[in-house]
Amino acid sequence: MAVIGRATTATALSTGCVTLYRPPGIVLSPLRTDFEMLNRLVSPFNSIVGQEPESIAGALNELRGFLMPRLEEQGLPMSGDFNQSHCLISNIGSPYSCSINPRYSENGRLDLSERKTIALLGFLGLRGFDPDLAASIFKSAVGRRGIRAYWTQIPEIRERYDVSPSEVAARSDHSPVEEHIGRSIKELDEEIIGIPPIFGLSQYQKKMGHLERDTGKRIFEVVTPLSLPGHRLQTALERVAAREGCRLLKGLTAIDMEFSGNHASSVTVRSRSREQRITFSKMILASGNLVSGGLVTNVDEPDQIVPPLQADTGRMPSTLSVSDTSLGSQALRSAMTTGIRTDADFHVVCKKGEVLDNVFVAGSALSGFSLPTGVGLGGVMFTSWIAAENAMEEG
Amino acid sequence: MKDHLIETSGCIKCGACINECPVIATEGVQRFSGPRNLGVDAPRFLPDIGATVDNIMMCTTCWRCEEVCPANLPVPEAILHVRRQIFSAPNMLHGHRRIAENIDKYRRSVEPRNTHDQVSPRGKGEVMYFPGCIGKERIPSIYESSVGVLGKVGTDLWIPEGWVCCGAPLEKIGDWDRLRMLREENMTRFEGRGEIVTSCPGCTSHLIAHYNLEPLHTLEFLYEDIGMSRLRFKPNERTIRVALHHPCHLVRTIGPHVIDYAYSILNEIPGVKLVEMEDPGACCGGGGGVVAGYPDIALNLATEKMRKAREVGAELLLAPCPFCVLNLGRLDSLEIMEFISFVNERLE
Structure with a gap:
């Protein structure tokens, strides 16, 4: 099996949390699945909606059971509880991480019910995280007042690591950086300290643990979009895929697909200078990016879609309604709803209506599953899981 | 200019680049x-x-930004375009001026160390080998090994007499007048060319983009045209831990398939124990005119690359690119070798 893709994926740009929540206020027993929520998310995919609740709950559990130990093996232990009353699937994110969105915070290191004092510490020059802004978001999102924002200047970050948290991560064996952070944290009176994510996959657990030990305070990362946790998750997922025997063909764009009747035989991919034809028995189109499900859009419709395939802009993200005016512009609406058309079992649909039985679409390549919807990566991963199961089962 | 304004207008400010x-x-x-x-x-x-001339010349044109851009914007091309627009001889960096002077004087981007081809052309054969300035004049073992390997697999080879620099370094510094001049000179020498093979990813992609030719990198030629079955390697003497650097212009401007070919070949060489360093596709600093313009930046990037290779216990770092070998070779912390030179050593 191979995964072909180019560009930064939605996962790498995400907050690194795999979540699929039902609306608050609905309490179900642990083994019951919230079909209202799920229907909104996965409709009209028969292979999910048509199943019994236990079967779907089982699939959600399978996905979580597959994902979490493998991510942990790659150095990314994830927190979260599938049986929480409000969540269908969740890994919440790694234990030290907390989103500024309170939905994703409850299982992380930030338990707001404890009423402990909280401070957010920004590093001058590291533009990815503004503690003043984050504190005001906390205030408005959870009604929690008194979260203090501080800035500190760490020479190594100021001079060498400006803007690029991933490189701070790569050089996190650079102990003066840690020492400076530790000293700054010790100067604060608050009990819980939020810092920007700066440690990469290989160092993250150890370094955060060191900081907690050295300062005697609870430390958590304030996860914001476009920040390091998404990169960590992406890196870990790529390593898991490679370990499971999947080839990653990065830097390639699919430009054409050869098919006859309802069966495809090969895909043509392009690098900057060469075109290559790759034959396959089955293929899943799952590459995604920040907007538009891995596809480039112009104002009205998808652009650069693999020629024989049909675009789909019919599905709105599950958390929004078609008439939602908050989307603002037609361009944004188009980007958020754009995907590749499928039938109810994730088979791809061609322009002339042919349904290909060996090409599947999953994740953010599906209409309505783009990242900015705010539903987390749960839907993306769950539909990918089911599409892959369908692909394996069908012949 | 207009094209790039259009093409780069879809930036979503995600910060990935x-x-x-x-x-x-x-x-x-x-x-x-x-x-x-x-x-x-x-x-x-x-x-x-114009005020940013120093700044813009620091880009190594590694193409990483384009690779990760969710909006698929041709950022490196836009940067090269800006370099072309702001190019002016008086404002050239010292190192870049040396390149231009070498071109004027020797028709090569570096001062020649070998005044004559060590391997004489055999007349016009089926395959034209384009040596490239670095592989010929700075690290002649690359030139000798490439000709040696191509000869061992029975290629009917010729080298265009009086070939000049392909112009890739001039594109990087924005000097298009000299670039056009070299292209015209080369095209007359390439007459009757047949298939073209080069050792340098920079030459390969430049000949594709600016000459409208279809050259193959040596790795592509060996894997696609010659075939693995014709590569017969000596039995090993001792096992060596080898890391493979993925040159930017090889994997991101020619294509990622080429590095797969390199791994396939390495897997067939007895005594090679492959070790995978972290982010093997990270830029070594050898491209974009940065070695000449800002050698300190190129050295910092090379140091990081060598550190990663040493971390996984590599005894030898291979790079299928003369520019990378030249830059990484400025450090003596680990043995560095051009890929085809290593293949030549191990071929029967």
Whole structure:
């Protein structure tokens, strides 16, 4: 099996949390699945909606059971509880991480019910995280007042690591950086300290643990979009895929697909200078990016879609309604709803209506599953899981 | 100019290019403002951009920004375009001026060390080998090994007499007048060329983009045209731990398939124990005219690359690119070798 893709994926740009929540206020027993929520998310995919609740709950559990130990093996232990009353699937994110969105915070290191004092510490020059802004978001999102924002200047970050948290991560064996952070944290009176994510996959657990030990305070990362946790998750997922025997063909764009009747035989991919034809028995189109499900859009419709395939802009993200005016512009609406058309079992649909039985679409390549919807990566991963199961089962 | 304004107008300000830029990572944004600023924003303010000449020449054209751009923007091309627009001889960096002077004097981007071809052309054969300046004049073992390997597999080879620099370094510094001149000179010498093979990813992609030719990198030629079955290697003497660097212009401008070919060949060589370093596709600093313009930046990137290779216990670092070998070879912390030179050593 191979995964072909180019560009930064939605996962790498995400907050690194795999979540699929039902609306608050609905309490179900642990083994019951919230079909209202799920229907909104996965409709009209028969292979999910048509199943019994236990079967779907089982699939959600399978996905979580597959994902979490493998991510942990790659150095990314994830927190979260599938049986929480409000969540269908969740890994919440790694234990030290907390989103500024309170939905994703409850299982992380930030338990707001404890009423402990909280401070957010920004590093001058590291533009990815503004503690003043984050504190005001906390205030408005959870009604929690008194979260203090501080800035500190760490020479190594100021001079060498400006803007690029991933490189701070790569050089996190650079102990003066840690020492400076530790000293700054010790100067604060608050009990819980939020810092920007700066440690990469290989160092993250150890370094955060060191900081907690050295300062005697609870430390958590304030996860914001476009920040390091998404990169960590992406890196870990790529390593898991490679370990499971999947080839990653990065830097390639699919430009054409050869098919006859309802069966495809090969895909043509392009690098900057060469075109290559790759034959396959089955293929899943799952590459995604920040907007538009891995596809480039112009104002009205998808652009650069693999020629024989049909675009789909019919599905709105599950958390929004078609008439939602908050989307603002037609361009944004188009980007958020754009995907590749499928039938109810994730088979791809061609322009002339042919349904290909060996090409599947999953994740953010599906209409309505783009990242900015705010539903987390749960839907993306769950539909990918089911599409892959369908692909394996069908012949 | 207009094309690039259109093509770079879809930036969603996600910051992926900034996050991935190797020069920002080592030097900081205070010194290098990065691909989005220079490739996307700068072209809109061209009249004022002369002031950023130092800044824009720090880009190694590693193509990482384009690779990660969710909006698929041709950022490196836009940066090269800006370099072309702001190029002026008086403002050239010292190292870049040396390149231009060498071109004027020797028709090569570096001063020749070998005044004559060590391997004489056999007349016009089926395959034309284009040596490239670095592989011929700076690291002649690359030239000798490439000719040696191609000869061992029975290629009917010829080398165009009086070939000149392909012009790739001039494209990087924005000097298109000299670039055109070299192209014209080469095209007359390439007559009757047949298939073209080069050792240098920079030459390969430049001949594709600016000469409208279809050259193959040596790795592509060996794997696709010759075939693995004709590569017969000596039995090993001792096992050696080898790491493979993925040159930017090989994997990101020619294509990622070429590095797969390199791994396939290495897997067939007895005594090679492959070790995978972290991020083997990270830029070594050898491209974009940065070695000549800002040798300190190139050295910082090379140091990082060598550190990663040493971390996984590599005894030898291979790179299928003369520019990478030249830059990495400035450090003596680990043995560095051009890929085909290693193949030549191990071939029967």
